[in-house]
Amino acid sequence: MLIGTLASPRLLTARHAKRAEYVARIVDNGIDHVFVADHVSFHVGAGMDGLVNAATLTALHPALKVCVGVYLLALRHPVTVARQLATLAESAPGQLILGVGVGGEDRNEIAMCGVDPTTRGRRTDECLTVVQGLLKGDPMDFHGEFFDFRQGWIRPAPKPPIPVVIGGRANAVLRRTARFGDGWLGVWTSPRRYADVVRQIDADAADLGRPKPGLHGLQVWAGIDDDAARARARLARGMEDFYRIPFERFEKYSPWGSAAAVADFLAPYRDAGCTLFNIMPVAESEEAGIAAVAEIRRRLT
Numbered sequence: 001m002l003i004g005t006l007a008s009p010r011l012l013t014a015r016h017a018k019r020a021e022y023v024a025r026i027v028d029n030g031i032d033h034v035f036v037a038d039h040v041s042f043h044v045g046a047g048m049d050g051l052v053n054a055a056t057l058t059a060l061h062p063a064l065k066v067c068v069g070v071y072l073l074a075l076r077h078p079v080t081v082a083r084q085l086a087t088l089a090e091s092a093p094g095q096l097i098l099g100v101g102v103g104g105e106d107r108n109e110i111a112m113c114g115v116d117p118t119t120r121g122r123r124t125d126e127c128l129t130v131v132q133g134l135l136k137g138d139p140m141d142f143h144g145e146f147f148d149f150r151q152g153w154i155r156p157a158p159k160p161p162i163p164v165v166i167g168g169r170a171n172a173v174l175r176r177t178a179r180f181g182d183g184w185l186g187v188w189t190s191p192r193r194y195a196d197v198v199r200q201i202d203a204d205a206a207d208l209g210r211p212k213p214g215l216h217g218l219q220v221w222a223g224i225d226d227d228a229a230r231a232r233a234r235l236a237r238g239m240e241d242f243y244r245i246p247f248e249r250f251e252k253y254s255p256w257g258s259a260a261a262v263a264d265f266l267a268p269y270r271d272a273g274c275t276l277f278n279i280m281p282v283a284e285s286e287e288a289g290i291a292a293v294a295e296i297r298r299r300l301t
Contacts (some may be wrong), residue, residue: 183215
């Protein structure tokens with residue numbers, strides 16, 4: 001089981017020495033990984049490149065894994081992404097987990113990259129076919145709806161291979177996971193629904209002749225404070241500021257309270273098949289958030 005914490009804005013933009021201090025604290029507390037988001041230009045121009053941040057973070061500590069959750073693969077050319085991934089795998093072997101999603105919360109972000117938003121699902125599937133094919137390290141010909149090339153070749157192949165988790169909630173995401181993924185990255189779902197999705201993906205993968213994906217994940221916001229009311233208020237404020245949607249829309253999927261209370265909330269997801277938790281702690285301080293995720297990890301494992 002892998003339990004990670006958000007790579008916060010402080011971790012991503014502080015001075016180098018401070019970032020290294022935060023990373024050392026995360027690793028020393030036994031947290032398995034950090035996760036980063038990915039956007040080109042989200043709503044008001046916000047965003048950071050997920051693979052650039054992954055490269056920066058893995059360079060700070062050889063034991064730190066980084067999960068990109070999720071990378072908007074359809075907005076990039078898959079051949080150049082394959083080269084980026086191969087390069088990162090050379091410099092930080094075994095440290096990257098690649099989450100892939102289709103995006104869509106801001107359709108203009110997709111359109112400004114020259115991509116028709118209505119094709120982003122098909123385009124993501126094609127991109128995954130190209131990236132995973134090229135990362136085998138052999139020459140590849142490809143003739144698809146969006147990309148066409150001969151003798152594409154990316155060497156060396158990543159060793160170990162880069163795990164891929166597929167993010168999203170639609171039925172197409174489950175089929176995509178069965179076809180391409182090492183697991184599913186869920187969000188805003190109940191433990192019962194989570195277990196149903198895992199069973200469906202396992203069945204679909206078996207139909208395709210693939211092994212059962214074993215790296216199913218959950219991305220979750222969590223309000224951290226021993227005072228439950230204060231934890232809820234802090235969490236609600238953070239989520240409403242980010243999503244511009246009332247907290248009540250997320251409340252039943254977003255735990256708050258002490259680290260023990262949050263671990264109790266997440267335990268049914270573990271029992272439903274989740275083996276990768278991306279926890280976004282909303283706490284009094286960076287240090288308090290790291291300590292809480294470490295305590296949640298101890299309780300879940």
